[in-house]
Amino acid sequence: MDDNELYPIGDVARRTGLSVSAIRFYADAGIVAPAARTGARYRLYDVQAIARLEFVRTLRELGASLEDIRQLLAGETTLRDLAAAHLALVERQALRLRARRAVLRTIVKQHTPAEQVSLMHKLVSMSDDDRDRLIDEFWYEISDGLDVHPAFVDRLRSMRPNLPAEPTTEQLEAWIELADLVQDDAFRHSVREYLHDTYSTAQGRLMTTPPVPDSIEKGATIMRDAQAAYQAGLPADSPQAQDIARRYVASLVELTGRQDTTEFRRQVAANLLVAKDLHRQALQRRAAHIAARFTDTHGRYLSLVATINGATREDNVSVPVPYEWMATALNAPGCRSEPSTGLHP
Structure with a gap:
C-alpha cells in the first residue's frame, strides 16, 4: 500500500x-x-x-x-489499561461460562430433574462463606455424639473442600455433587452410621486418641515413600531403602512404645509378610461389603474433596504396598537401629 x-x-x-x-x-x-x-x-x-x-x-x-x-x-486512556479492564471482564465471563458448563454437563450425565436445575446453579454460585457454612452444618450433624477424642473430630472436620478462585469444570462438577450429597438426609445418615460403627468400639476409640492418628499418618507417608522407591526400581538393600525402613520402624516405636532392637525389626518384617498374605486373601475374598460401605460414604466425601482441592487422577491411583520389599530392607545387614546421615533428599 x-x-x-x-x-x-x-x-x-x-x-x-x-x-x-x-x-x-x-x-x-x-x-x-x-x-x-x-x-x-x-x-x-x-x-x-x-x-x-x-x-x-x-x-x-x-x-x-x-x-x-x-x-x-x-x-484519554492507554491500551494497557483498556486491555486490563477487558481482561478482568473476560475472566469473569469465563468463570460464569465454566459454572454454566458444569451445570449443563451434570444435567446431561445425571438426567437431573427440572426442579434441581436452579439448585445446582445456586451451588456453583455460592460464596466461600456459604460453602464453609454448608460443610460445617454437615460435620456438626455427622459428628454429634461420636464417642472419640475431640482432636479426631477436629481432624474429620478439617478435611473440607477449598474450591479455587478459577476452578476447572471437573472441580465444579465435584462441588455440585458434594454440595448435593452433604444436604441429602440419606447420605448424612450413612456417613454418620459408618463413622459411629467404625469408631464406637474400644479399638476404634483407641485409633482416634493422640498421638495414634499422627503416627498412622506418619507411617502412611513413609509407606508412600517406600512405594515410590519400589516403583523406581531401588533395590531393597540399597541405602535409601534401608533409610526408609528405619524411619518406618521409628514410627512404630513411637506408636507402640517398644524398643528399637534387632528382634523388633525382625518381628516387623515378619508382620509385613503376614500382612502381604492377608492383603492377598482379602483381595481374593474382595471384602466387598466393607470396601463398598467406605466407598459409598466417608470415602465418597473424601474423594470429592480431593478432586475439588486439585488432586490429580495420578494422586488417586492405588499403588501396591511393597510388603516384601520393606521386609527385605528391614532384614538387610546394613539396616542399623540408628539412622544414617546424608540419605534424605
Missing part, C-alpha cells in the same frame, strides 16, 4: 473486513474520520486511517465499547 495514496470506501471495506456501513458509522461517530471527501457522499481513506479501522475492528471483537475506543484514540 502507498502511504500517499487515498482509497475509496469500497477498497477499505475489502482490506479491513468491515462493511461499508460500519466504516461510515465509525466516521459519523468520530472514531475514524476519512482523510478526504469528494462531494457529500464519497469518502477517501489513507493508510493510517485503514490501520486505525483494523485496530478498531480488533478492539470491537475483543469486546471494547465505542466509548472505550474513542477514549483510547483520543489519548
Whole structure:
C-alpha cells in the first residue's frame, strides 16, 4: 500500500473486513474520520486511517465499547489499561461460562430433574462463606455424639473442600455433587452410621486418641515413600531403602512404645509378610461389603474433596504396598537401629 495514496470506501471495506456501513458509522461517530471527501457522499481513506479501522475492528471483537475506543484514540486512556479492564471482564465471563458448563454437563450425565436445575446453579454460585457454612452444618450433624477424642473430630472436620478462585469444570462438577450429597438426609445418615460403627468400639476409640492418628499418618507417608522407591526400581538393600525402613520402624516405636532392637525389626518384617498374605486373601475374598460401605460414604466425601482441592487422577491411583520389599530392607545387614546421615533428599 502507498502511504500517499487515498482509497475509496469500497477498497477499505475489502482490506479491513468491515462493511461499508460500519466504516461510515465509525466516521459519523468520530472514531475514524476519512482523510478526504469528494462531494457529500464519497469518502477517501489513507493508510493510517485503514490501520486505525483494523485496530478498531480488533478492539470491537475483543469486546471494547465505542466509548472505550474513542477514549483510547483520543489519548484519554492507554491500551494497557483498556486491555486490563477487558481482561478482568473476560475472566469473569469465563468463570460464569465454566459454572454454566458444569451445570449443563451434570444435567446431561445425571438426567437431573427440572426442579434441581436452579439448585445446582445456586451451588456453583455460592460464596466461600456459604460453602464453609454448608460443610460445617454437615460435620456438626455427622459428628454429634461420636464417642472419640475431640482432636479426631477436629481432624474429620478439617478435611473440607477449598474450591479455587478459577476452578476447572471437573472441580465444579465435584462441588455440585458434594454440595448435593452433604444436604441429602440419606447420605448424612450413612456417613454418620459408618463413622459411629467404625469408631464406637474400644479399638476404634483407641485409633482416634493422640498421638495414634499422627503416627498412622506418619507411617502412611513413609509407606508412600517406600512405594515410590519400589516403583523406581531401588533395590531393597540399597541405602535409601534401608533409610526408609528405619524411619518406618521409628514410627512404630513411637506408636507402640517398644524398643528399637534387632528382634523388633525382625518381628516387623515378619508382620509385613503376614500382612502381604492377608492383603492377598482379602483381595481374593474382595471384602466387598466393607470396601463398598467406605466407598459409598466417608470415602465418597473424601474423594470429592480431593478432586475439588486439585488432586490429580495420578494422586488417586492405588499403588501396591511393597510388603516384601520393606521386609527385605528391614532384614538387610546394613539396616542399623540408628539412622544414617546424608540419605534424605
